[in-house]
Amino acid sequence: MTEEQSRRKRDAGQSDCLSFTISIWRQQGLNDKGQMVSYPLKRVRPEMSFLEMLDVLNGELERKGEELPISFDSDCREGICGMCGLVINGVAHGPGHGTTTCQLYMRSFADGSTITIEPWRAAAFPVIKDLVVDRSAFDRIIQAGGYASINSGSAPDANSMLISQELASEAFDAAACIGCGACVASCKNASAMLFVSAKVKHLNILPQGQPERHKRTVAMVEAMQQEGFGNCTNEYECEAVCPKEIAVEHISFLNREYLKAKVAGK
Amino acid sequence: MALDGHIPSGPLAEKWEKHQFELKLVNPANKRKHNVIVVGTGLAGASAAATLAELGYNVLSFCLQDSPRRAHSIAAQGGINAAKNYQNDGDSIYRLFYDTIKGGDYRAREANVYRLAQISSHIIDQCAAQGVPFAREYGGTLANRSFGGAQVSRTFYARGQTGQQLLLGAYSALMRQVEIGKVTLLPRREMLELVMVDDKARGIVVRNLISGEMERYVADAVIIATGGYGNAFFLSTNAKACNVTATWRAHRKGAFFANPSFTQIHPTCIPVSGNYQSKLTLMSESLRNDGRVWVPKVQKDQRAPEQIPADERDYYLERRYPSFGNLVPRDVASRAAKAVCDEGRGVGSSGRAVYLDFADAIKRDGEHVISQKYGNLFDMYQEITNENPYQTPMRIYPAVHYTMGGLWVDYNLMSNLPGLFVLGEANFSDHGANRLGASALMQGLADGYFVIPYTIGGYIAANAADDVGTDHPAFDQAEQAATERIDKLLAIKGKRTVDDFHRELGLLLWDHCGMARNAEGLSSAKQKVREIREEFWQNVTVAGTAGEFNQVLERAGRVADFMEFAELMIDDAYERNESCGGHFREEYQTEEGEARRNDDDFTYVSAWEFQGVGTDPTLHKEELVFENVHLTQRSYK
Numbered sequence: 001m002t003e004e005q006s007r008r009k010r011d012a013g014q015s016d017c018l019s020f021t022i023s024i025w026r027q028q029g030l031n032d033k034g035q036m037v038s039y040p041l042k043r044v045r046p047e048m049s050f051l052e053m054l055d056v057l058n059g060e061l062e063r064k065g066e067e068l069p070i071s072f073d074s075d076c077r078e079g080i081c082g083m084c085g086l087v088i089n090g091v092a093h094g095p096g097h098g099t100t101t102c103q104l105y106m107r108s109f110a111d112g113s114t115i116t117i118e119p120w121r122a123a124a125f126p127v128i129k130d131l132v133v134d135r136s137a138f139d140r141i142i143q144a145g146g147y148a149s150i151n152s153g154s155a156p157d158a159n160s161m162l163i164s165q166e167l168a169s170e171a172f173d174a175a176a177c178i179g180c181g182a183c184v185a186s187c188k189n190a191s192a193m194l195f196v197s198a199k200v201k202h203l204n205i206l207p208q209g210q211p212e213r214h215k216r217t218v219a220m221v222e223a224m225q226q227e228g229f230g231n232c233t234n235e236y237e238c239e240a241v242c243p244k245e246i247a248v249e250h251i252s253f254l255n256r257e258y259l260k261a262k263v264a265g266k
Numbered sequence: 267m268a269l270d271g272h273i274p275s276g277p278l279a280e281k282w283e284k285h286q287f288e289l290k291l292v293n294p295a296n297k298r299k300h301n302v303i304v305v306g307t308g309l310a311g312a313s314a315a316a317t318l319a320e321l322g323y324n325v326l327s328f329c330l331q332d333s334p335r336r337a338h339s340i341a342a343q344g345g346i347n348a349a350k351n352y353q354n355d356g357d358s359i360y361r362l363f364y365d366t367i368k369g370g371d372y373r374a375r376e377a378n379v380y381r382l383a384q385i386s387s388h389i390i391d392q393c394a395a396q397g398v399p400f401a402r403e404y405g406g407t408l409a410n411r412s413f414g415g416a417q418v419s420r421t422f423y424a425r426g427q428t429g430q431q432l433l434l435g436a437y438s439a440l441m442r443q444v445e446i447g448k449v450t451l452l453p454r455r456e457m458l459e460l461v462m463v464d465d466k467a468r469g470i471v472v473r474n475l476i477s478g479e480m481e482r483y484v485a486d487a488v489i490i491a492t493g494g495y496g497n498a499f500f501l502s503t504n505a506k507a508c509n510v511t512a513t514w515r516a517h518r519k520g521a522f523f524a525n526p527s528f529t530q531i532h533p534t535c536i537p538v539s540g541n542y543q544s545k546l547t548l549m550s551e552s553l554r555n556d557g558r559v560w561v562p563k564v565q566k567d568q569r570a571p572e573q574i575p576a577d578e579r580d581y582y583l584e585r586r587y588p589s590f591g592n593l594v595p596r597d598v599a600s601r602a603a604k605a606v607c608d609e610g611r612g613v614g615s616s617g618r619a620v621y622l623d624f625a626d627a628i629k630r631d632g633e634h635v636i637s638q639k640y641g642n643l644f645d646m647y648q649e650i651t652n653e654n655p656y657q658t659p660m661r662i663y664p665a666v667h668y669t670m671g672g673l674w675v676d677y678n679l680m681s682n683l684p685g686l687f688v689l690g691e692a693n694f695s696d697h698g699a700n701r702l703g704a705s706a707l708m709q710g711l712a713d714g715y716f717v718i719p720y721t722i723g724g725y726i727a728a729n730a731a732d733d734v735g736t737d738h739p740a741f742d743q744a745e746q747a748a749t750e751r752i753d754k755l756l757a758i759k760g761k762r763t764v765d766d767f768h769r770e771l772g773l774l775l776w777d778h779c780g781m782a783r784n785a786e787g788l789s790s791a792k793q794k795v796r797e798i799r800e801e802f803w804q805n806v807t808v809a810g811t812a813g814e815f816n817q818v819l820e821r822a823g824r825v826a827d828f829m830e831f832a833e834l835m836i837d838d839a840y841e842r843n844e845s846c847g848g849h850f851r852e853e854y855q856t857e858e859g860e861a862r863r864n865d866d867d868f869t870y871v872s873a874w875e876f877q878g879v880g881t882d883p884t885l886h887k888e889e890l891v892f893e894n895v896h897l898t899q900r901s902y903k
Contacts, residue, residue, distance in 0.1 A: 029815070045540055047652070052544050055765070061809075062763045062818065068810050071817055073332065075505040077545045078646075080430055081336045096649075103649055128476055129815040136453070139333050143445045147438035148397045152317040152715045153388070155395035159352060162406030172399040172424060175431060179335055208397040 018044045018106060021114040022057060024070055027127050034127070036116070046107035050094065051077060051084065053106055054117075071130040077102040079243060082178035085185065086131055087118040092182035092241040100180060100243040120181050122190035124228045135181050137227035138195060144223035145216035146199045148208045161207055174201035176244040183238035183246075189230030194238040196224050197254035198246045204257055214261035221258055269522070269873055269888035272676040273377040278894050279359075282381045285677070289724030297322030300726050301485040303470055305457045305512055307334030309429075309436055309707055310690025311491030313714025316439035319448035321719055326483055327440065327449050328472060330456045330507055330820075335437045338493055338505040339710060342429025343550040343643075344413055345421035346393075346707040348386035353410050357418040359383045364895060365416060366705060369595055370670070370698020371847035371863060372897050373525070373871070375890060377677060378695050385712040390422055392715055396435040400424050414551055414703020415593045415902070421704045426550055426642050432707055436714070455481065456820065457512040458751075459744035460488065460519045460686065463734050467686035471744045473752075475820060478813040480745050482736035486726055487685045489718065490516060491710075494669035494691040496529065498828045498835065499780070500765075500772025502666035503535060503548040509824040510831045513673050513692050521681040522873035522886060524694035525671035526831070527839035530701055530848045531781050532667035533599035536650055537619040541769075546665040547650060549622075549643055551703055554592045554599070556627035556636065557660070559583050561620050565610035571621055571659045582606055586858075590902040597700045597848045597861075598902060600664035604781045605859065607663075614661050623659035664781060668706060670697040670848065671838070674873040674888070678721035679713060682873075684729065687722060689713035694871065699847025752812045755822045760805030764818060767802045768825045771795070775832055779839050784852040788840040792833060796880065799829040830879055837874070837883060844868045865897050 019042045027034030041057050048056070051074050058069035075083035079100040086101045088094030094104045109115060117131065125133040175198070183194035200217055203209030209216070232251055239248045274285040292300065300323050304315040307329040315327040329337060349362040362383040367374060394400060394408070401409040401423050413421035424431040443449040454475040461469035461484075469484040495510035496502040517523045534549045560579045567574065582602055584591045594602075603620050606612065613619050628636050633656060637644065644655045651661075672694040673681050679695070680687050690710040697705065778791035802825070810816040845854040845861035846868070854862045871888040 045542065047539060048542055049544070052542050055544055056542055058818075059763050059765060062807055063761070065759075065807060065809065069818055071815060075331060075336055075507050076338060076341045077506060078341060078547050080427065081331075081338070081340050081505060082333075083331060083336050099649065103646075105649070105652075107652065132815065135332055139335075139441065139444075139451070139453075142438065143441040145445075147442045148395065149442060150392070150395045150439075151320045152313070152392055152439070152719065155388070155391040158350075158391045158394035158400075159407045161394065163402055164406050165402045165404060168399050168402040171397070172431075175397075175399050175434065176427065178430070179333065202399070203397050206397050206399070208395055 016046070017042065018046060018109070018111045020044060020109065020112070023114055023116045024131070025118045026070070026130055029129055030126055044106050046105070048106045049077070049102060050088070050104040050106065051102050071132045073132050074102055079103045080178060082180040085120055085180045085182055087120065087185055089116055092120070092185040093243055098243060098245045120185035122184045122229070124190065124192070125181060125184065135179070137229070138179050138181065138192070140227060141192065141196060141220055141223045142199065145212065145219035146203070148203060149212060163206065167205060171202050171206050174198045174246065174250055177246055178244055180243060182241045182243065184229065186237040186241040187230065188235060188237070189233060191232045191238070192224050192227070192229035193232040193251045193254065194242065194246055194248065196220050197250035200254050200257055201250045214264050214266040217254070217257045217261045218266050221254070269674065269682070269871070269886050270676065271375060271888055272678060273375065274677065278376060278380050281377050282384060286720050289720055290727035292723045292727045294322060298324065300324065301326065302487050302489060302722065303483055303485040304328065304489045304491060305470065306337065306491035306493065306692070307437070307440065308337035308339035308491060308493055308690060309433055309710030310692070310714045311489070312337070312433065312436035312440045313711050314489055314491060314689055314718045315449055316436060316443050317715050317719045318722065319443035319446070322448070325443070325449045326452060326485065328452045328455045328457060330454065330475065332453055334440055334451065334453065335434060337433060338508055339433045339707065340430045341505065342707055343426045343548065344552055345411065345423035345428045345704040346389065346432060347420050347702070347704045348390045348422060348708065349383050349420060350387050350390060352408060353419045355418045357420045361418065362386060362420065366696070366702060367698070367895050368900060369702040370700055371861070371900060372698065372865070372869070372892065372895070373846055373890065374696055374698030376892060376894055381717070382696050382709060382712050385716045386708050388716060389708060389711045393432055393435050393711070396438060398424060398431045398435045411552070412555070415590060415595045416702070429707060432711065436711070457492070458515060458748040458823070460516045461740050461744045462519055462683065463738055463740045464732065466684045466729070466731070468731070468734055469736065469741060471741065471748050473748070476815050478811070478816060480748060482741045482745060484734055484736050486731040487687060487722055489687045489689060490673065490692050491689040491714070492692050494672065495831060496666045496669050498772065498832055499666045499775050500768045501538065501543065501546050501776070503532060503546050506545060509827065511824050511827045513688070514827040514831050516673060516681070516683070516686060517876050519683065520876070521683050521686060522674040522875055523671070523834060524674035524871050524873045525699070525838065526835045526874065527779065527842065527849055528670035528699050528847065529666060530596060530668040530670060531600040531664040533596055533603055533664045534622065534662045535665035536647065537614055537616065537661055537663040547646070548665070548667060549647060549660065549662060551596065553622060553640060553643060556639065557592065557622040557624050558626060559592050559620055559622055561606045561611040561613060563611070567611070571613070571623070580606070580611070587902045594902045595700060595702065600781055601850055603664055619661040619663045621659035622662045624655060625659070628656065666780070668701055670694065670699060670701055674871065678724065679717055680721065680725060685725065687718060689718060699849055751826070752819065752823065755806070755808045755819065755826065756812060758804065758806050758808065760807050762805050762807065764806060764808065764822045764825050767798065767806060768828065771798055771825070771828060771832055774798070775835065779836050782850050782852050783839045785840060788836050792836045792840070795829065795832045795836065802826065802829055834874055834883060838872055841872060841885065842868055863899070
């Protein structure tokens with residue numbers, strides 16, 4: 001079949017359906033032990049998104065009424081809000097590169113295969129239910145210093161501060177982090193260094209971030225440690241799964257910034 | 267009842283400054299004695315919560331996501347307008363004001379829109395100071411682009427992720443206040459009731475989405491910034507959790523709902539491809555700067571796009587609107603796409619799509635230039651459709667995107683209920699019948715950073731709040747109502763799923779209250795909505811219990827509210843016997859098929875008062891007075 005034919009067929013909703021065994025982590029609540037449960041699922045279209053596949057499975061469970069549908073977080077379903085996040089076949093956000101779980105399509109999976117789905121696993125991200133975890137630790141890290149302190153109404157004219165294209169672009173690359181937590185989920189140490197370093201980099205290289213530079217670095221690193229995230233041992237797993245392709249170089253930047261802050265006596 | 271927008275007197279350009287002076291102030295030392303509830307943490311809610319906390323108020327900030335940073339403002343791609351005139355290309359406060367009034371088809375208030383244009387520049391200053399990585403010119407100044415049909419370059423942007431970066435700015439300001447102790451963050455909470463005490467908004471009842479427990483919060487004023495109701499259509503570009511519940515619950519308590527039929531259908535979205543589809547994806551309309559929109563000249567042309575020669579293609583936007591071409595405003599572009607598809611010239615198997623073709627732009631500028639401009643959008647398109655837009659034209663179709671209607675507010679952004687303020691997309695105030703591109707971010711942040719901090723002070727200073735606790739009988743009643751509704755949903759144990767009902771409702775609205783409406787279709791849809799609603803309450807299945815994390819129950823509550831809201835949307839569309847902006851009544855069009863306004867009879871805001879489910883609501887009118895702008899027929903020819 002040519003690509004054009006298959007496109008037309010797909011477009012006509014006539015694409016061949018796929019079947020899977022979906023093996024999912026079910027956990028009633030924080031204190032429940034939890035276990036993997038398997039569900040056969042037929043009539044999956046290749047052009048369905050991964051989360052739509054779960055919607056379909058949930059619809060079946062709702063209609064049967066024998067057990068509760070699977071809880072999972074998702075919101076924008078276009079890869080920007082950071083709400084969704086599943087470990088699929090052992091990989092955070094699944095097989096796609098530079099994509100979130102919601103941007104994954106069923107055509108990426110072999111017909112007849114078993115797909116395992118688990119939540120982010122980290123001590124700092126306790127499971128709320130099934131595939132839903134509590135990521136409020138990230139908010140508390142930002143709360144410790146992930147901002148430039150400026151009250152509304154006190155800003156000077158935006159063009160009074162010149163920032164080169166290169167610098168703005170570099171800051172943007174770091175600021176693109178969506179706070180999904182895949183970096184933590186993929187790390188054997190459950191380290192949050194990529195997340196923290198992205199925010200530190202974004203603000204510490206811009207002129208707006210200079211007054212609080214050292215204070216911010218130390219406060220955010222300390223908050224990260226308090227939340228129970230592990231240390232970085234240079235496995236680069238975080239970069240490999242990051243949907244926004246945040247680079248591990250930011251982590252070395254963070255280490256240098258931390259050292260500088262300590263030398264400066266902060 | 268004639269509604270009073272409390273618009274200050276005096277010349278347009280001086281109204282806001284005069285009003286700011288006339289508003290009473292709360293003594294700095296007294297601000298810490300006042301609590302404010304802010305529901306929603308998008309651009310409007312987060313900026314309001316942060317700014318009020320900076321001023322000294324104690325703020326309770328609620329959102330239903332796991333973190334305030336997830337709010338749907340994050341998905342805005344294109345940019346944010348401001349009348350900086352950095353490009354020296356003829357922009358001004360007055361031009362932004364004029365474009366917004368005209369773009370809204372003369373159904374917005376002059377005074378509000380002028381204030382928005384005045385404030386717009388400060389927003390950019392504020393965001394840049396927070397560290398938002400806006401695009402820059404070589405010299406280090408801020409870059410601009412022309413967007414959404416504007417003839418000046420006034421749009422500031424951060425790659426294709428402006429909404430995300432602006433929201434992260436507001437979120438960081440919010441989190442700074444959490445650290446200082448002025449904001450209490452209450453995520454994974456859903457507002458289910460507004461609490462009125464002595465005719466003033468004094469609190470809310472929320473469901474803790476983790477434990478399922480009801481919680482009560484009291485304050486001196488309540489701000490709702492919970493976004494729009496586009497998900498009434500089930501399929502829209504909105505995030506899955508976007509809903510009408512907070513505003514609808516306030517409406518049921520007496521807040522007027524204004525212009526609910528004004529919805530924006532965005533022209534450049536990826537077409538619907540199957541009945542399992544959960545949402546629609548927007549492709550930024552910046553693509554229309556270089557992409558050319560066309561369909562085959564003949565009906566049901568089955569050839570691949572590459573095989574259709576140029577003279578057999580109809581570049582219908584360029585043909586119908588030679589001066590604006592592919593850049594006509596959203597409502598015009600959407601209707602034109604619908605028209606060619608209705609003629610049987612749509613492409614794709616469903617026949618509900620048109621081509622957006624970059625072949626000429628690639629030939630002119632080279633693939634690398636197009637890739638630099640739109641690379642992430644092209645990648646996104648390919649990810650979803652498995653087609654390469656560098657080689658074959660994109661297929662696009664309009665989808666529900668934004669809602670101009672919302673709770674009625676006066677110039678102070680206060681609803682008709684004292685103490686209830688409404689910001690951002692949740693209110694109706696600034697976009698009239700059609701919103702211009704890159705103006706939603708501007709309005710959300712204007713409301714939160716620069717309007718509400720003044721106007722809420724005026725309210726609090728003038729209204730001494732009685733000492734009320736959450737044990738007040740009004741809280742008991744509100745909590746009881748919310749609990750009973752949940753128990754009722756769980757007790758039905760029917761056969762059809764919540765999503766199943768939601769899809770049915772959405773399709774009905776799309777067919778009869780979407781891009782084109784007529785009296786007959788609206789009447790039948792109203793009857794049908796009542797039938798679907800009746801069946802919903804007899805035959806929906808909601809798994810699980812109330813006292814646990816239960817996403818089906820959350821959705822059921824939201825869909826139940828959409829079922830009631832849908833009828834109001836239809837009533838409003840039926841009552842407005844004219845076409846304006848996104849509201850196109852087929853009975854009222856020009857010979858060329860353009861919208862025909864009726865300024866003599868409909869230059870007003872429709873504000874609806876709730877009278878009970880299944881009972882027709884009462885219409886209140888706020889006449890729109892145009893002292894500065896001359897009403898003309900919008901023409902993009």
